[in-house]
Amino acid sequence: MWQYLANTFGYLHDDAMYADDSDYDEVEGAGASRGSDDVKINIGEHLSVGEHAFSNMEDDIDRQRLLGAAPFDASSAAITTNLQKQQRFERLLRRSKTEDLREISGIGCLYHCGHDKLGRPVIVFIGKWFKYNEINLEKAVLYLLRVLEPVAHSDYVIIYFHTLTSPENHPALTWIRQVYDVLLYKHKKHLKAFYIVHPTLWTKIMTWWFTTFMAPQIKHKVFSVTGVEYLYDTIS
Numbered sequence: 001m002w003q004y005l006a007n008t009f010g011y012l013h014d015d016a017m018y019a020d021d022s023d024y025d026e027v028e029g030a031g032a033s034r035g036s037d038d039v040k041i042n043i044g045e046h047l048s049v050g051e052h053a054f055s056n057m058e059d060d061i062d063r064q065r066l067l068g069a070a071p072f073d074a075s076s077a078a079i080t081t082n083l084q085k086q087q088r089f090e091r092l093l094r095r096s097k098t099e100d101l102r103e104i105s106g107i108g109c110l111y112h113c114g115h116d117k118l119g120r121p122v123i124v125f126i127g128k129w130f131k132y133n134e135i136n137l138e139k140a141v142l143y144l145l146r147v148l149e150p151v152a153h154s155d156y157v158i159i160y161f162h163t164l165t166s167p168e169n170h171p172a173l174t175w176i177r178q179v180y181d182v183l184l185y186k187h188k189k190h191l192k193a194f195y196i197v198h199p200t201l202w203t204k205i206m207t208w209w210f211t212t213f214m215a216p217q218i219k220h221k222v223f224s225v226t227g228v229e230y231l232y233d234t235i236s
Contacts, residue, residue: 085181085184086184088182089145089182089183089184092141092142092145092182093145093149095142096142096143096145096146096149097146099139099142101139101142101143101146103135103136103139104135104136104139104140104142104143105143107129107130107131107135108126108129109125109126109127109129109130110123110124110125110126110143110144110147111123111124111147112124112147112150112151113159116157116234116235116236117235117236118155120154120155120156120157120192121151121154121156121157122156122157122158122159122235123147123148123151123156123157123158123159124158124159124161125158125159125160125161126161127160127161127162127163127165127169128161128163128164128165128166128169130169130171131168131169132168132169132170132171132172132175133168134168137175141179141182144179145182148183148187152184152186152187152190153186153190154190155190155192156190156191156192157191157192157193157194157195157235158191158193158194158195159195159197159231159235160194160195160196160197161197161198162196162197162198162199162200162203163197163198165200170202170206173206173209173210173214176206176210177210177214180214180215188215188217188218191218191221192221193221193223193234194218194221194222194223195223195224195225195231195234196222196223196224196225197225197227197228197231198225198226198227199224199225199226203224204224207222207224
Protein backbone atom coordinates (compact mmCIF):
# COMPACT_ATOMS: atom_id res chain seq x y z
CA MET A 1 0.00 0.00 0.00
CA TRP A 2 2.65 2.51 1.04
CA GLN A 3 4.85 1.48 -1.87
CA TYR A 4 1.94 2.10 -4.25
CA LEU A 5 1.27 5.59 -2.88
CA ALA A 6 4.93 6.50 -2.98
CA ASN A 7 5.27 5.39 -6.60
CA THR A 8 2.06 7.21 -7.56
CA PHE A 9 2.48 10.61 -5.82
CA GLY A 10 6.23 10.79 -5.36
CA TYR A 11 8.27 10.42 -2.23
CA LEU A 12 6.99 12.03 1.01
CA HIS A 13 9.08 13.39 3.87
CA ASP A 14 6.73 12.54 6.80
CA ASP A 15 8.09 9.43 8.58
CA ALA A 16 4.60 8.56 9.87
CA MET A 17 3.45 7.63 6.37
CA TYR A 18 5.90 4.77 6.02
CA ALA A 19 5.26 1.26 7.38
CA ASP A 20 8.76 0.67 8.62
CA ASP A 21 12.29 1.96 8.31
CA SER A 22 13.20 -0.43 5.50
CA ASP A 23 10.37 0.83 3.30
CA TYR A 24 11.34 4.41 4.13
CA ASP A 25 14.94 3.83 3.22
CA GLU A 26 13.99 2.08 0.00
CA VAL A 27 11.56 4.72 -1.15
CA GLU A 28 13.71 7.63 0.09
CA GLY A 29 16.62 6.38 -1.90
CA ALA A 30 14.57 5.97 -5.02
CA GLY A 31 12.83 9.30 -4.52
CA ALA A 32 16.05 11.21 -3.93
CA SER A 33 17.55 9.83 -7.11
CA ARG A 34 14.50 10.71 -9.17
CA GLY A 35 14.19 14.19 -7.57
CA SER A 36 17.82 14.95 -8.41
CA ASP A 37 17.13 14.25 -12.07
CA ASP A 38 14.02 16.44 -11.98
CA VAL A 39 15.99 19.36 -10.53
CA LYS A 40 18.57 19.07 -13.28
CA ILE A 41 15.87 19.12 -15.93
CA ASN A 42 14.11 22.11 -14.39
CA ILE A 43 17.33 24.13 -14.17
CA GLY A 44 18.22 23.39 -17.75
CA GLU A 45 14.80 24.08 -19.18
CA HIS A 46 13.42 26.98 -17.12
CA LEU A 47 16.05 29.01 -15.31
CA SER A 48 18.63 29.57 -18.09
CA VAL A 49 20.90 31.39 -15.67
CA GLY A 50 22.89 34.16 -17.35
CA GLU A 51 20.45 34.63 -20.22
CA HIS A 52 17.43 36.13 -18.47
CA ALA A 53 16.91 39.92 -18.49
CA PHE A 54 17.14 40.03 -14.68
CA SER A 55 20.53 38.32 -14.61
CA ASN A 56 21.85 40.81 -17.18
CA MET A 57 20.44 43.76 -15.21
CA GLU A 58 18.50 45.01 -18.22
CA ASP A 59 16.27 48.10 -18.11
CA ASP A 60 12.56 47.92 -17.54
CA ILE A 61 11.08 45.93 -20.44
CA ASP A 62 7.92 48.06 -20.52
CA ARG A 63 10.04 51.19 -20.67
CA GLN A 64 12.05 49.75 -23.58
CA ARG A 65 8.84 49.00 -25.46
CA LEU A 66 7.61 52.56 -24.99
CA LEU A 67 10.85 54.43 -25.66
CA GLY A 68 12.66 52.02 -27.93
CA ALA A 69 15.71 49.90 -27.31
CA ALA A 70 18.18 52.77 -27.68
CA PRO A 71 17.87 55.80 -25.37
CA PHE A 72 17.12 59.16 -27.00
CA ASP A 73 20.24 61.31 -27.35
CA ALA A 74 19.17 64.94 -27.53
CA SER A 75 22.66 66.20 -28.41
CA SER A 76 22.99 63.80 -31.34
CA ALA A 77 19.54 64.76 -32.60
CA ALA A 78 20.46 68.45 -32.43
CA ILE A 79 23.70 67.84 -34.35
CA THR A 80 21.80 65.89 -37.02
CA THR A 81 19.19 68.64 -37.33
CA ASN A 82 21.83 71.36 -37.66
CA LEU A 83 23.69 69.34 -40.26
CA GLN A 84 20.53 68.82 -42.30
CA LYS A 85 19.74 72.52 -42.07
CA GLN A 86 23.26 73.44 -43.21
CA GLN A 87 23.01 71.08 -46.16
CA ARG A 88 19.61 72.48 -47.15
CA PHE A 89 20.93 76.03 -46.95
CA GLU A 90 23.94 75.19 -49.11
CA ARG A 91 21.69 73.65 -51.76
CA LEU A 92 19.48 76.74 -51.82
CA LEU A 93 22.50 79.03 -51.90
CA ARG A 94 23.92 77.22 -54.94
CA ARG A 95 20.59 77.57 -56.67
CA SER A 96 20.43 81.27 -55.83
CA LYS A 97 23.72 81.78 -57.68
CA THR A 98 22.78 79.84 -60.79
CA GLU A 99 19.04 80.25 -61.37
CA ASP A 100 17.43 83.10 -63.29
CA LEU A 101 15.86 85.35 -60.63
CA ARG A 102 15.06 88.39 -62.79
CA GLU A 103 11.39 87.82 -62.01
CA ILE A 104 12.14 88.90 -58.43
CA SER A 105 15.04 91.29 -58.91
CA GLY A 106 13.04 93.23 -61.52
CA ILE A 107 10.36 94.08 -58.95
CA GLY A 108 12.83 96.19 -56.99
CA CYS A 109 11.46 95.20 -53.59
CA LEU A 110 14.76 94.02 -52.10
CA TYR A 111 18.25 95.44 -52.54
CA HIS A 112 21.47 96.45 -50.83
CA CYS A 113 21.54 100.21 -50.20
CA GLY A 114 24.85 101.51 -48.87
CA HIS A 115 25.89 101.57 -45.20
CA ASP A 116 24.70 103.23 -42.02
CA LYS A 117 26.72 105.65 -39.87
CA LEU A 118 28.44 102.69 -38.18
CA GLY A 119 29.57 101.26 -41.50
CA ARG A 120 27.10 98.37 -41.45
CA PRO A 121 25.49 97.28 -44.76
CA VAL A 122 21.84 98.25 -45.12
CA ILE A 123 19.33 95.96 -46.82
CA VAL A 124 16.09 97.64 -47.95
CA PHE A 125 12.77 95.86 -48.43
CA ILE A 126 9.87 97.80 -50.05
CA GLY A 127 6.63 96.16 -48.97
CA LYS A 128 4.27 97.66 -51.55
CA TRP A 129 6.22 96.08 -54.45
CA PHE A 130 5.98 92.60 -52.90
CA LYS A 131 2.88 90.89 -54.33
CA TYR A 132 2.69 87.84 -52.09
CA ASN A 133 0.03 85.98 -54.06
CA GLU A 134 1.46 86.76 -57.49
CA ILE A 135 5.18 86.04 -57.33
CA ASN A 136 7.11 82.78 -57.14
CA LEU A 137 7.78 82.45 -53.40
CA GLU A 138 10.53 79.89 -53.87
CA LYS A 139 12.44 82.25 -56.13
CA ALA A 140 11.78 85.03 -53.63
CA VAL A 141 13.65 83.01 -50.98
CA LEU A 142 16.49 82.32 -53.38
CA TYR A 143 16.80 86.00 -54.20
CA LEU A 144 16.82 86.86 -50.49
CA LEU A 145 19.79 84.53 -50.04
CA ARG A 146 21.55 86.07 -53.03
CA VAL A 147 21.22 89.57 -51.51
CA LEU A 148 21.77 88.63 -47.88
CA GLU A 149 24.66 86.18 -48.06
CA PRO A 150 27.39 88.66 -49.14
CA VAL A 151 26.73 90.88 -46.09
CA ALA A 152 25.87 88.25 -43.48
CA HIS A 153 29.49 87.55 -42.52
CA SER A 154 29.45 90.74 -40.42
CA ASP A 155 26.93 93.09 -38.78
CA TYR A 156 24.15 94.42 -41.03
CA VAL A 157 20.80 96.23 -40.83
CA ILE A 158 17.45 95.68 -42.56
CA ILE A 159 14.89 98.44 -43.21
CA TYR A 160 11.35 97.39 -44.11
CA PHE A 161 9.13 100.10 -45.61
CA HIS A 162 5.49 99.30 -44.92
CA THR A 163 4.39 102.54 -46.59
CA LEU A 164 1.27 102.35 -48.82
CA THR A 165 0.96 98.57 -48.53
CA SER A 166 -2.32 96.67 -48.83
CA PRO A 167 -3.44 93.16 -47.81
CA GLU A 168 -2.05 91.74 -51.06
CA ASN A 169 1.41 92.73 -49.82
CA HIS A 170 1.06 90.91 -46.48
CA PRO A 171 2.80 87.50 -46.46
CA ALA A 172 1.41 84.66 -44.37
CA LEU A 173 2.95 84.15 -40.96
CA THR A 174 3.73 80.52 -41.77
CA TRP A 175 5.75 81.58 -44.82
CA ILE A 176 7.68 84.15 -42.78
CA ARG A 177 8.52 81.38 -40.31
CA GLN A 178 9.71 79.11 -43.13
CA VAL A 179 11.99 81.83 -44.47
CA TYR A 180 13.35 82.48 -40.99
CA ASP A 181 14.08 78.77 -40.51
CA VAL A 182 16.05 78.67 -43.77
CA LEU A 183 18.52 81.26 -42.46
CA LEU A 184 21.53 80.15 -40.47
CA TYR A 185 22.70 81.27 -37.06
CA LYS A 186 25.12 83.77 -38.57
CA HIS A 187 22.29 85.64 -40.31
CA LYS A 188 20.40 86.06 -37.04
CA LYS A 189 23.49 86.87 -35.00
CA HIS A 190 24.83 89.58 -37.33
CA LEU A 191 21.44 91.21 -37.83
CA LYS A 192 21.78 94.18 -35.50
CA ALA A 193 18.55 96.03 -36.27
CA PHE A 194 15.32 95.50 -38.18
CA TYR A 195 13.49 98.80 -38.70
CA ILE A 196 9.80 98.90 -39.69
CA VAL A 197 8.96 102.28 -41.23
CA HIS A 198 5.33 103.48 -41.11
CA PRO A 199 4.03 100.54 -39.04
CA THR A 200 0.33 99.71 -38.86
CA LEU A 201 -1.76 97.67 -36.48
CA TRP A 202 -1.17 94.62 -38.71
CA THR A 203 2.64 94.95 -38.54
CA LYS A 204 2.55 95.53 -34.79
CA ILE A 205 0.45 92.42 -34.15
CA MET A 206 2.46 90.26 -36.54
CA THR A 207 5.76 91.50 -35.17
CA TRP A 208 4.72 90.90 -31.59
CA TRP A 209 3.46 87.39 -32.35
CA PHE A 210 6.46 86.40 -34.44
CA THR A 211 9.14 87.70 -32.06
CA THR A 212 7.35 86.34 -29.01
CA PHE A 213 6.52 82.80 -30.08
CA MET A 214 8.63 82.07 -33.15
CA ALA A 215 11.81 84.17 -33.01
CA PRO A 216 12.37 85.52 -29.50
CA GLN A 217 16.12 85.74 -30.23
CA ILE A 218 15.60 88.85 -32.37
CA LYS A 219 12.83 90.49 -30.37
CA HIS A 220 15.18 93.18 -29.02
CA LYS A 221 16.42 93.97 -32.54
CA VAL A 222 13.07 94.98 -34.06
CA PHE A 223 12.12 98.68 -33.98
CA SER A 224 9.08 100.56 -35.28
CA VAL A 225 9.76 103.97 -36.84
CA THR A 226 6.77 106.23 -37.48
CA GLY A 227 8.47 108.25 -40.25
CA VAL A 228 11.50 108.43 -42.46
CA GLU A 229 12.68 111.58 -40.68
CA TYR A 230 13.17 109.54 -37.50
CA LEU A 231 15.13 106.95 -39.41
CA TYR A 232 17.80 109.48 -40.44
CA ASP A 233 18.96 109.93 -36.87
CA THR A 234 19.67 106.20 -36.66
CA ILE A 235 20.99 105.41 -40.11
CA SER A 236 22.76 108.60 -41.27
